[in-house]
Amino acid sequence: MERKRITVAMPVxxxxxxxxxxxxxxxxxxxxxxxxxFHFLFVDDGSRDRSFEILSELAAADPSVTVIRFxxxxxxxxxxxAGLDHARGDAVVLMDADLQDPPEVIPEFLRHFEEGNDxxxxxxxxxxxxxxxxxxxxxxxRVFARLSSLDVPLDAGDFSLLSARxxxxxxxxxxxxxxxxxxxxxxxxxxxxxxxERSARYAGERKYTYAKLLALAADGLFSFxxxxxxxxxxxxxxxxxxxxxxxxxxxxxxxxTSTVPVGFSGLLVTMVFLSGVQLFFFxxxxxxxxxxxxxxxxxxxxxxxxxxxxx
Numbered sequence: 650m651e652r653k654r655i656t657v658a659m660p661v662x663x664x665x666x667x668x669x670x671x672x673x674x675x676x677x678x679x680x681x682x683x684x685x686x687f688h689f690l691f692v693d694d695g696s697r698d699r700s701f702e703i704l705s706e707l708a709a710a711d712p713s714v715t716v717i718r719f720x721x722x723x724x725x726x727x728x729x730x731a732g733l734d735h736a737r738g739d740a741v742v743l744m745d746a747d748l749q750d751p752p753e754v755i756p757e758f759l760r761h762f763e764e765g766n767d768x769x770x771x772x773x774x775x776x777x778x779x780x781x782x783x784x785x786x787x788x789x790x791r792v793f794a795r796l797s798s799l800d801v802p803l804d805a806g807d808f809s810l811l812s813a814r815x816x817x818x819x820x821x822x823x824x825x826x827x828x829x830x831x832x833x834x835x836x837x838x839x840x841x842x843x844x845x846e847r848s849a850r851y852a853g854e855r856k857y858t859y860a861k862l863l864a865l866a867a868d869g870l871f872s873f874x875x876x877x878x879x880x881x882x883x884x885x886x887x888x889x890x891x892x893x894x895x896x897x898x899x900x901x902x903x904x905x906t907s908t909v910p911v912g913f914s915g916l917l918v919t920m921v922f923l924s925g926v927q928l929f930f931f932x933x934x935x936x937x938x939x940x941x942x943x944x945x946x947x948x949x950x951x952x953x954x955x956x957x958x959x960x
Contacts (some may be wrong), residue, residue: 653739655759657745658690658732660725667747672707674752679713682756688738689714691746693850695722710956715958723951726738726827729807730893731951733820742810743829750808758810767838770809770830772802773847797876799834802842806830812838825943825950828872867936878937881930888923 657675661668672689679687691708693701693716704716717731729743740762744750754771761769791803807829811819812874820960834840870877 652684652686654686654688654737655755656688656690656732656736656738656741657752657755658692658736658741658743660692660694660728661700661704661734661919662694662702662722662725662728663696663698664746665696665703668700668703670873670908671746671748671752673776674748678752678755685759686738686928687713688893690735691716692728693718694724694728695719695796698854705957709959712959715956716953717956718954720952720954726829729829729949730827731953733811733816733958735837736816739811740812741816745806745865750806751845751848754808754843755810761841762810762812764841765839766841767812767815768809768833768840770802770805770807770833770840770842771845771847772842774844785822794872796870796876798874799831800833805842806847807844809833814838823944825946825948826872826940827950831872872940877930877933881933884926884930888926914954 659671664671675687675689679685691704691714693704695718698779701716701718704714708714710718715735717729717735719728730742733741733782740759742758744752750771751762811833812906815838817834819832824832
C-alpha cells in the first residue's frame with residue numbers, strides 16, 4: 650500500500666537552542682508512524698542566530714527536509730502561509746518550532762484524519778504562561794467568538810492538521826492580513842478538536858511580544874467581524890436619544906419654573922466623553938480602512954531569499 654505523505658511545516662525565528670531537540674522528536678514521531686511518509690518544511694523567518702545554518706546542514710544531508718528562508722522577518726502568520734503554499738502531499742501539519750506544540754500529538758492528528766476529518770486542531774488546556782497572559786488569552790477567544798460571524802472554537806491555536814484540499818483553499822485566498830485559525834474555520838469541511846496540554850517553551854525567549862499578540866488579535870477581530878462598526882452606529886444612536894431626552898427635560902423645566910437647568914460641569918464632562926468616543930471609533934474605522942489600503946497595494950505577504958532541499 651502506498652504511504653500517505655504528510656508535510657510538517659514550522660515557522661522558525663531564532664530557535665537555535667530548540668532545533669536539535671525539535672528535530673530529534675520529529676524524527677522519533679516519523680519512525681513510529683511508518684505508515685506515512687513525512688516531509689519536514691522549516692520556514693526561517695529572518696532568524697539572526699544560527700537557526701538557518703543548522704537547518705541548512707540538516708537539509709543538505711536529509712532529503713526529507715526542506716528549508717525556506719525569508720529575505721527578512723515577515724511574521725509568524727506569513728511563515729505559516731509559506732508553509733501552506735509549499736506543502737505537498739495528502740495533509741499538512743502546522744506547528745510552532747518552540748516545542749510548545751508537542752510533536753507527539755501528530756499521530757493522534759493522523760488518527761482523526763484517517764477517520765474522515767479534513768481539519769484536526771489542538772484545543773489548548775493547562776497553558777504554562779503566566780496568570781495574566783492566560784486570562785488575556787481566555788478573554789480574547791471568548792470575545793472573538795461572540796463578535797465573529799464564524800463558529801470559531803475556543804482556545805484553538807495554529808497547531809493543526811489540514812487535508813490537502815483545505816490547505817489549497819486557504820492558500821488560494823488573497824488576504825493580506827491573515828488569521829489562520831479564523832480562515833481554518835471559514836473554510837469549513839469536517840473538523841475535529843482535541844484537547845492537549847500546551848507545553849512550556851523548551852528553551853530561549855518568547856518571540857511573540859505583547860505588541861505582536863495585540864496585532865494578531867486585531868487581525869482576527871477586524872478580519873471576521875463588522876460589529877465594532879455597528880457598535881459605533883449604536884452608540885451614536887444612543888447619544889442622540891440621550892441628547893433628545895435632555896432637550897425635552899430642559900424645555901419642560903423652563904416652562905414649569907421659568908428658569909433653565911444648571912449643570913455646566915455635567916455638560917463639559919459629557920462633551921469630553923463623547924469626543925473621546927468619537928476619536929476611539931475613528932480609530933476603529935481607521936483599522937478597517939488601513940486593511941483596505943494594505944489589500945489594495947497587492948504586495949506579497951513574504952519574499953523568499955532561498956530554498957534549500959536535497960533532491
